[in-house]
């Protein structure tokens with residue numbers, strides 16, 4: 104990657120400001136009144152089911168598509184029509200990144216780098232960072248799917264952009280490759296870069312993102328920090344008690360237990376009062392082998408996308424604003 108660091112004095116406007124943006128394809132509203140601000144240095148995850156409008160929204164931010172209405176600002180400037188001043192400041196990886204397939208990996212990345220004036224040292228550093236150092240002389244058309252994905256990511260990073268858009272960057276990576284990329288991304292964030300990230304891996308979003316926004320049917324139904332979403336919407340913990348330890352009816356009667364089910368060799372106790380139920384279990388039968396499962400971002404995501412309506416969490420000023428906006432649009 105280029106050694107260029109984001110300059111702290113390069114302005115005070117947020118990295119991305121989206122206000123009341125809509126985009127329709129024919130009579131289908133792909134993006135439906137979205138408002139969102141992404142701070143500089145923020146790692147923002149855009150989540151949502153297939154067809155929710157994530158790619159369309161991100162492409163509008165990138166200046167690749169024109170919104171039908173609403174306003175978009177990137178570092179205070181409009182990315183549309185093509186804004187050449189913004190191009191070097193942005194790095195874009197898409198699901199359909201183009202490659203020079205007859206070139207080697209290194210030649211490809213040098214070509215991309217030259218478009219932005221990045222040097223050969225940046226190329227080699229970026230190849231190393233994404234784990235392609237050993238493939239630099241391999242022709243692009245001989246790369247595996249995962250290696251191509253890494254090259255697409257390298258192509259988005261090589262010029263040291265301040266704002267990086269990554270569209271499901273770990274989709275074709277194996278577990279080790281995913282974890283390696285997480286480290287690269289954490290490094291980019293530590294350098295102060297802004298990252299806008301779409302993923303279907305909820306564990307990834309929970310581990311990496313400062314904030315996530317959940318898009319459903321073109322509407323941003325909520326934005327917040329993953330832990331706050333879990334705290335606000337997570338429906339308690341589950342305690343897994345080995346079968347035979349305690350009678351099912353007895354478990355149901357324990358104060359603080361909301362529900363009991365038998366699952367895979369365990370009695371599963373749902374509760375919002377974990378400490379109280381654990382204490383009661385301890386007194387009754389001991390805690391040996393008892394496991395506690397707290398809700399994850401994935402649990403909350405599944406719950407929220409099933410509701411498919413805007414929410415007002417009251418926990419986050421922007422969430423409130425976003426939710427209010429979409430509710431107003433509905434009215």
Ligand code: ADP
Nearest residue numbers: 128131133151152153154155156157158159160
């Ligand atoms: P996501 O990235 O969340 O899967 P998209 O932004 O790709 O969602 O798509 C949102 C909706 O817009 C979907 O219904 C999709 O079929 C439609 N759509 C996306 N791109 C186009 C296009 N170029 N022409 C017509 N419809 C499109």
